Amino acid sequence: MTSKPLKQVHLAAHFPGVNNTTVWSDPASGSHIEFESFKRFAQSAERGRFDFLFLAEGLRLREQGGQIYDLDVVGRPDTFTVLTALAAVTEHLGLTGTINSTFNEPYEVARQFASLDHLSEGRAAWNVVTSWDAFTGENFRRGGYLPQDQRYERAQTFLDTAFELWDSWGPEDVLADKDSGRFLGSASAGTFGHHDGHFDIEGRFNVPRSPQGRPVIFQAGESEQGREFAAASADAIFSRYSQYDEGRVFYDDVKGRLAKYGRSRDELLILPAATFVLGDTDEEAAEAAREIRFQQVSPATAIKFLEQLWNTDLSTHDPDGPLPSFDPVESDVDGLISQGRASVRQHRDRLDAAAKWRAKAEAEGLTTRELIVEVTGRQAFVGTPQTIAETINRFVQDDVADGFILVPHITPSGLDPFVDKVVPILQELGVHRTEYDGSTLRDNLGLAHPDRPEAKRVSA
Amino acid sequence: MTEHLHLAVALDGAGWHPAAWREDDARPADLLRPSYWVDLVQEAERGLLDLVTIEDALRLQSEDPFVPDERTDRVRGRLDATLIAARVAPVTSNIGLVPTAVVTHTEPFHLSKAIATLDYAATGRAGVRVQVSGRADEAAHFGRRQLEPLSSTRELDWSDPELRRRVTEAFDEAADYVEVLRRLWDSWEDDAEIRDAATGRFIDNTKLHYIDFEGRHFSVKGPSITPRPPQGQPVVAALGHADIPYRLIATSADLGFVTPHSAADAADIVGRIRTAQAAAGRAEETVHVFGDLLVVLDDTDEAAHARKRRLDERAGAELTSDAEIFVGTPAGLADLLQEWQAAGLTGYRLRPAALPHDLVRITEGLVPELQRRGAFRTSYATDTLRGHLGLSRPANRYATTAQSA
Numbered sequence: 001m002t003s004k005p006l007k008q009v010h011l012a013a014h015f016p017g018v019n020n021t022t023v024w025s026d027p028a029s030g031s032h033i034e035f036e037s038f039k040r041f042a043q044s045a046e047r048g049r050f051d052f053l054f055l056a057e058g059l060r061l062r063e064q065g066g067q068i069y070d071l072d073v074v075g076r077p078d079t080f081t082v083l084t085a086l087a088a089v090t091e092h093l094g095l096t097g098t099i100n101s102t103f104n105e106p107y108e109v110a111r112q113f114a115s116l117d118h119l120s121e122g123r124a125a126w127n128v129v130t131s132w133d134a135f136t137g138e139n140f141r142r143g144g145y146l147p148q149d150q151r152y153e154r155a156q157t158f159l160d161t162a163f164e165l166w167d168s169w170g171p172e173d174v175l176a177d178k179d180s181g182r183f184l185g186s187a188s189a190g191t192f193g194h195h196d197g198h199f200d201i202e203g204r205f206n207v208p209r210s211p212q213g214r215p216v217i218f219q220a221g222e223s224e225q226g227r228e229f230a231a232a233s234a235d236a237i238f239s240r241y242s243q244y245d246e247g248r249v250f251y252d253d254v255k256g257r258l259a260k261y262g263r264s265r266d267e268l269l270i271l272p273a274a275t276f277v278l279g280d281t282d283e284e285a286a287e288a289a290r291e292i293r294f295q296q297v298s299p300a301t302a303i304k305f306l307e308q309l310w311n312t313d314l315s316t317h318d319p320d321g322p323l324p325s326f327d328p329v330e331s332d333v334d335g336l337i338s339q340g341r342a343s344v345r346q347h348r349d350r351l352d353a354a355a356k357w358r359a360k361a362e363a364e365g366l367t368t369r370e371l372i373v374e375v376t377g378r379q380a381f382v383g384t385p386q387t388i389a390e391t392i393n394r395f396v397q398d399d400v401a402d403g404f405i406l407v408p409h410i411t412p413s414g415l416d417p418f419v420d421k422v423v424p425i426l427q428e429l430g431v432h433r434t435e436y437d438g439s440t441l442r443d444n445l446g447l448a449h450p451d452r453p454e455a456k457r458v459s460a
Numbered sequence: 461m462t463e464h465l466h467l468a469v470a471l472d473g474a475g476w477h478p479a480a481w482r483e484d485d486a487r488p489a490d491l492l493r494p495s496y497w498v499d500l501v502q503e504a505e506r507g508l509l510d511l512v513t514i515e516d517a518l519r520l521q522s523e524d525p526f527v528p529d530e531r532t533d534r535v536r537g538r539l540d541a542t543l544i545a546a547r548v549a550p551v552t553s554n555i556g557l558v559p560t561a562v563v564t565h566t567e568p569f570h571l572s573k574a575i576a577t578l579d580y581a582a583t584g585r586a587g588v589r590v591q592v593s594g595r596a597d598e599a600a601h602f603g604r605r606q607l608e609p610l611s612s613t614r615e616l617d618w619s620d621p622e623l624r625r626r627v628t629e630a631f632d633e634a635a636d637y638v639e640v641l642r643r644l645w646d647s648w649e650d651d652a653e654i655r656d657a658a659t660g661r662f663i664d665n666t667k668l669h670y671i672d673f674e675g676r677h678f679s680v681k682g683p684s685i686t687p688r689p690p691q692g693q694p695v696v697a698a699l700g701h702a703d704i705p706y707r708l709i710a711t712s713a714d715l716g717f718v719t720p721h722s723a724a725d726a727a728d729i730v731g732r733i734r735t736a737q738a739a740a741g742r743a744e745e746t747v748h749v750f751g752d753l754l755v756v757l758d759d760t761d762e763a764a765h766a767r768k769r770r771l772d773e774r775a776g777a778e779l780t781s782d783a784e785i786f787v788g789t790p791a792g793l794a795d796l797l798q799e800w801q802a803a804g805l806t807g808y809r810l811r812p813a814a815l816p817h818d819l820v821r822i823t824e825g826l827v828p829e830l831q832r833r834g835a836f837r838t839s840y841a842t843d844t845l846r847g848h849l850g851l852s853r854p855a856n857r858y859a860t861t862a863q864s865a
């Protein structure tokens with residue numbers, strides 16, 4: 001055994017999203033839209049010395065069977081606006097927003113992120129997502145005409161263009177020198193031009209360089225193209241692989257792609273989403289986790305999940321009976337029974353997936369609902385605070401991940417038990433900060449500032 | 461009894477005089493810092509003002525309203541106004557927050573949820589001033605449409621039919637845009653969230669509505685992803701200098717900003733807006749008309765004029781503005797405000813020549829003066845922007861059952 005220095009565990013908090021993770025029926029469950037909830041949640045994360053808060057986004061309410069999906073929390077705030085408001089009630093917490101590169105324009109998104117970075121004094125991050133469906137496009141001027149295979153091409157040019165806009169101002173361009181009367185150091189500050197098949201734009205960007213130079217870039221997407229996009233351009237990946245084996249494979253795969261872009265392995269962090277359930281004993285936690293899973297998958301929700309795979313109306317199917325005996329229905333994207341879910345969650349090979357579900361249900365004697373409980377979103381970390389802290393630490397030291405984006409199942413108080421009980425143990429293990437040592441999100445993540453690339457990660 | 465005036469302050473950079481940033485108390489290096497905006501808006505709130513507006517544009521500032529320049533001796537660069545308002549919202553409690561948003565190049569779906577979210581963060585104090593862009597450089601930042609500059613000179617020639625056609629089209633699009641904002645704000649009924657454990661339903665989806673807007677420039681399906689904001693309908697404002705924009709104010713806004721240069725001018729403009737309002741079937745609705753004034757305020761007329769001269773010299777040119785420029789004392793300004801109020805204005809949007817100087821003369825000089833005259837509130841009576849403006853919380857256009865107010 002060599003005495004490699006311990007990696008620090010990066011922790012982040014995902015404001016519970018619009019999906020069935022959130023148990024809204026719990027008496028402790030509060031508002032998902034009022035600012036007080038966001039404030040309380042963010043302040044808990046900051047109390048736990050987390051790196052950042054994370055918000056997902058979907059630009060059209062989800063539908064199933066032609067109806068607005070009503071079983072999960074529905075409704076969310078505008079990402080930029082709520083993150084900027086949160087900057088007023090936190091000091092160190094990074095603010096990561098998921099923003100789509102299909103239904104936005106670079107000039108506007110670049111100025112919104114630069115503004116967030118200024119107004120939070122260096123805490124902005126952008127999770128670049130590429131959903132391109134025509135269903136979502138119906139809410140926008142530009143519509144949803146992007147062919148699927150162009151989504152990352154547009155995302156890459158969008159991001160390149162955003163970089164050009166942010167870099168169009170140098171750190172010294174604003175002099176604001178009252179004595180000499182020079183406000184700008186250069187008459188051409190902000191000048192840019194980008195001309196290709198996606199964007200044909202030029203002029204002057206109007207937000208001077210922000211504290212982080214550029215916001216931190218996240219990527220969430222799993223295809224080959226998505227991984228290359230991350231390896232080329234992202235500072236961090238939001239992934240789904242929180243389990244040991246799958247996490248190791250994903251970690252090695254993505255980190256292995258960095259060299260060809262001239263980047264080192266510590267320039268891209270892998271941060272999977274992870275749920276957790278705490279208990280006084282491991283058995284008690286396991287029992288609580290099981291109960292929560294059944295709350296998350298009500299009989300009605302189980303049927304909806306089943307419909308998403310079978311791609312047909314199963315409203316009369318018995319959730320406490322076996323899986324349907326017939327095969328799923330194939331259709332093109334526009335004909336799917338479920339619309340508006342991040343495409344990654346849509347099933348790719350229905351017949352194959354249904355066969356696997358049936359085999360598992362038969363082998364283990366599971367009803368439809370029990371099977372759905374098993375195959376959809378089991379909690380990542382279940383146990384005593386000690387067990388969870390040790391597991392998280394082991395996963396990080398073993399390169400399953402560089403840290404985790406925690407998704408509590410209760411809003412807004414669900415993070416508190418983790419902060420109160422698990423964080424102190426991680427601090428004692430010497431793998432999580434007791435005080436913030438920098439002022440920007442790049443500092444929290446140990447990422448270099450683009451204007452000072454020599455200032456490399458210190459922890460790692 | 462004297463009708464109370466409504467007062468707004470228009471925040472922009474270091475103030476509305478191009479040399480303001482060089483004043484001793486100016487903070488030009490802080491214009492992009494959150495504390496700068498928090499300090500200004502908190503000062504305005506100490507003065508019990510109805511609201512602040514925050515200027516914005518999707519381009520760099522320029523001396524000429526229609527053409528860019530390469531000057532280095534003026535304030536250049538700004539932050540997104542909606543986000544400045546969001547940053548200020550949690551640390552203020554009563555004052556209305558009305559950022560400017562350019563409608564010509566942005567998505568109504570995005571702006572609608574941004575202002576709804578601002579209304580949540582500010583617990584009922586959000587508004588938005590919609591602004592039409594007619595500049596070629598701004599269009600080139602988006603590349604979606606080509607625009608020739610509306611004018612090659614500072615003045616628009618309203619006798620030019622091509623100009624009138626283009627301006628009409630741009631403002632018709634803005635009216636469509638506001639219609640989409642408003643429908644999206646109503647696309648959730650207030651009681652749509654039911655959390656019904658028995659059926660497992662979080663919402664009653666019959667209380668969410670497609671807005672199905674189809675216009676010449678865009679169509680939007682809806683519903684919004686953000687539930688109906690606390691005020692139901694955040695306040696919509698627009699600035700106008702001519703009949704075409706007056707029509708937008710009359711058909712679509714709750715609050716118009718106009719630029720009269722005399723009491724008679726004010727009466728004429730208000731008359732035009734009221735006529736257009738009646739034509740739009742909104743005669744019964746409250747539409748405020750605020751006069752815009754650029755103000756240079758000091759304790760004596762001499763001091764104010766001397767300061768203006770000094771600022772003009774620094775700038776190398778005499779101050780010009782679309783709005784009337786008032787140079788004098790808070791008491792003198794109070795006289796003018798009351799005189800023009802009698803002509804039909806319901807309030808004013810004051811543009812401080814220099815920040816914080818002229819803002820503080822408003823909060824510490826003008827406001828007490830108006831209060832002595834019984835013409836301005838002595839404390840906030842409500843904590844929403846609609847409340848300050850005497851606007852009730854509107855019924856939801858899509859609700860079939862009676863709504864609680």
Ligand SMILES: Cc1cc2nc3c(=O)[nH]c(=O)nc-3n(C[C@H](O)[C@H](O)[C@H](O)COP(=O)(O)O)c2cc1C
Pocket residue numbers: 055056057058098100128129130131132220221222223224225226227238239240273342343344
């Ligand atoms: C963990 C994870 C979270 C995601 N979250 C979002 C989201 O919040 N909003 C969104 O529009 N897309 C989201 N996506 C979708 C991706 O951005 C991307 O569009 C999709 O995964 C398709 O790309 P791919 O083929 O590379 O996976 C998410 C994807 C993953 C893997």
